[in-house]
Amino acid sequence: RDTITINSSLSAQETLVSSGGVFTLGFFPANKYKYLGIWYTKISKQTIVWVANRDSPINDTSSVLTISSNRSNLLLQSSSNNVLWSTSISANLVNPVAQLLDSGNFVLMENNTDKIVWQSFDHPTDTALPGMKVGFISGQYRNLVSWSGSDDPSSSNYKFSLRLSGFPEFFLLDGLKPVGRNGPWVGDHFSTEPAVVNNGTFTSEYVSNDNETYYTYYVNNPSIMSRVVVNQSTIKRYVADTSGSNWTLYWTFPSDQCDNYGQCGSNALCNTYTSTVPDCTCLTGFQPESEKDWKLRDTSAGCIRQVELNCTSDGFITINNAKLPDTTNATVDTTIGLEECRNRCLMNCSCTGYANSDTLNGGSGCVTWVGDLVDLRQFTRGAQDFYYRVAGSQVPVTSTKKNRNTGIIVTCVVLGLLFLASTVYLIHKKLRKNHENVAYMQRQRQISFESERPLALVRDKAREEGLSTDGNDIVLRVFHASVISAATNNFALANKLGEGGFGTVFKGELEGGQQIAVKRLSKFSTQGLGEFKNEVILIAKLQHVNLVRLLGCSIEGEERMLVYEYMENKSLDTIIFYKARSSQLNWHKRFEIIKGIARGVLYLHEDSRFRIIHRDLKTSNVLLDDNMNPKISDFGIARIFGGDEKKSHTNRVVGTYGYMSPEYAMDGVFSVKSDVFSFGVLVLEIISGKKNRGIFSVEPSLNLLSYVSVLFNIHLFFSTIKANFITNYLEYNSKIILQAWTLWKEGKALELLDSSISSNSNNNLQVMRCIQVGLLCVQDRQEDRPHMSEVVLMLNSLNTSLTEPKQPVYFSVRDASNMESSSSCTVSDMTVTVIEPR
């Protein structure tokens, strides 16, 4: 039989045998006592895989395993009715049955249902059978704990247990002392087992999320049995075939001395390539803490840096095929790749190393370390690269490949310089000849400086006003991360509002019912904590009815979150571009929205105490409250990510194609007039309900190409490329501008109006006025575009006469055949130069 019921208990002389005969449950003798346990039926040398009463042995011969009379538990009782072991639950079953399964799992359940209320697999002793989970599950640790001796099942000090902190990993412990470290799970294997990556015999499963982290495995071949067992200071995997032959040792850990935890001390590398004696070497850039001890092979003190890190000019050295160092204090971010991981490490002066957290598919995710690097080892194959930080002067240029590359680079630089020198004369001549060009360049530079200046001014002002010490007049909450986590139901997917270039936005509700939107910044700038706070405080100071209120921020570890008021109707793009929703916004509401946005931008540009250039005005950055009032969002967020937007890779920081002014798209120059351009696009989109932008990815190198072409006077080649670029840009990123312009010129501008809203003669004046303002704002030359103060005026006093908008230059470029050449040097002329060879 394989079951116990309320009427049939298991006496000391009886056994249960699983239906397929794989496992037996019964009483076995050990260490002068008796224990209730499970073993393989066919393996001749009894192999116990589970013990119920390992720490409460039986010392009589008539103990019995029963189901308790209240139908809730399994009880192991001695002859004197003492309970030696129990399942300790309160199940209250109607018709309980305990059954031994062929998997080795002993389960208590409701008869004829699948409702298992207790199972031995949830209470491992020293052995993990296939399907058993080891780790942290349902709020409890499930460790493997070794027997005290080969004939003594009682719990010993040795255990294989998960350490959850940092990047979770399994340790073999003697009490609290690590004996060995299995390393974190890096995709399809533990970092210490590169050689046992799935060879088809087993399927390993590793699950790690906010609620549980565990390892389990399955045997793929049904004729094979396997067990993983902790035996004192080792953990071993055995296999046997089901016919009952003896066990074969498949894998063992520690496998050599380099697996002993911290064998070589900190900041040292252990390998056993040349002998079984561990070879300890200090990492390059480090030296033994004690030379004397090191020579005597006492490496416990480890290694120290030869040159201290200075944070700004440090570099990294790679260890190939590495077992990652102890990850207890490491930080993991699975959302970024290696390059960003490296940058993150560089930005954090305490970061001492980094690596991918997942080695599959060429590697992904990021782990960063701080402090000493402990328990590193190197394998000969199959493991991953680990990068550790050293002072710049310690980075060796050793590999021949590097030397060769350096040689090539040096040769190229020398040739480039020669070429450069030979063309200096030509450039000089060209620049002299073209005074307007020089003037243009100066103008551009000036604009750049102007746009940078406010940032500096703002910071100085902030400091003057003592904002770095949190001025009293600012109502800004610094939220504890747990408050945000609770408010968003632990960032539940169901609460996700959207995702932008800076991170994911979640809806949340604070205690008390206030609704919030939380922007979880996925990447952050080089700024330190103080600076981040300053910037946030600064932004919180900007208060206007047409700006989204920033309520506060949250900072925890490397995580930065911004907390905004929640906007019931989300962003404008979610309404106007969708037929089903766009009729919610009639012309009156659209006109109010346009005026509201204009007032918000004016406030940013001129009315606030600080001059802010938004740099990414677009429909998804205009949110609507419950009354459809527009509120600009993301103002100042670029500031939080540092001012050096050219280095950033988020589409948000470099702006969004379709809304970018030509000078910003082509030359990276931005000013308040770039915002005016984006506003113009917004206006035309709100009127038409159509997007200006198609799908088009711009080659960032084109800017560079244009400079190179000037420098080397080889327009003919590069101008063709640039002409293509511009044509493409036009093709995809100015649909509405071109349509509005055409209709305007043909006197049919009203046709631009979204077909889902009806216009009437009362509205026509407003619609026409808005189209004209839109076209004035998207004019090519910055100086032709109005300031926001003028825009607000134009929208509010419909009777004043306006200038005629000029033809967008894009349009003229498309119509290239009409163009000859040009000698003037505005942005548009640069385009003309480009098309010369046609």
Ligand SMILES: Nc1ncnc2c1ncn2[C@@H]1O[C@H](COP(=O)(O)OP(=O)(O)OP(=O)(O)O)[C@@H](O)[C@H]1O
């Ligand atoms: N305060 C808010 N209330 C309600 N919804 C919001 C709020 N802030 C953002 N959202 C929603 O979350 C989405 C993502 O916002 P986010 O500002 O991160 O990205 P984006 O504006 O679409 O792109 P980018 O970051 O490139 O500007 C928005 O489109 C909007 O629908």
